[in-house]
Amino acid sequence: MEYPNLAPILNNLQVLILDVDGVLTAGGIIYNSSGEEEKIFDVKDGLGLVMLKGMNISTAIITGRSSGIVERRAGELGIDYVLQGYPIKLPAYEKLKRELSLPDIAFGFVGDDLIDLDVMRYVGFAAAPSDAHQSLKNMAHYVCRNRSGAGAVREIVDLIIAFRRAEFGALDYIPPKILEHWQDIIWERQTGNPNYGE
DSSP states (O other), X not given: OOOOXXXXXXXXXXXXXXXXBTTTBOSOOEEOTTSOEEOOOOHHHHHXXXXXXXXXXXXXXXXXXXXXXXXXXXXXXXXXXXXXXXXXXXXXXXXXXXXXXXXXXXXXXXXXXXXXXXXXXXXXXXXXXXXXXXXXXXXXXXXXXXXXXXXXXXXXXXXXXXXXXXXTTTTTSOOHHHHHXXXXXXXXXXXXXXXXXX
């Protein structure tokens, strides 16, 4: 697959929107013996979403189902906007767009199946995990090498960081310079001392 020039696309990005089942999770629905739903999230994806805040990029969830588990995970990661119970996702996207007064080019969306197509048509940056439905991969600006719930979101975050900071090795890892940058930010937040290394 040939990709467009992602530099201007990712430079416009201000909000990254995620589907849950099939993006943040592998898409399976697990019920325990009490009949309660369970979900498995990837911790590397989670750290990536936290890291986006250091790039001044907000995060949002738009999902067709409603779950307390999603609310809890979103809270742990500091997700800025959580819109659940939208099997037709375009109204939720339009609502978010009005609330933030931002144009389509400022939004990115990561989806995996047909109900995500309506939003993907409009956003400035559309991405899909490697195991997404083919119709989404055909529309996406970027198709991950990683699968849903297994590093796809982190791969997208690394891609965004690579283009925003002109460190183009971050498809498989975060380069040392960027890693040092994030360590500096974390240290400064914890200690209030921006000059700890001097």
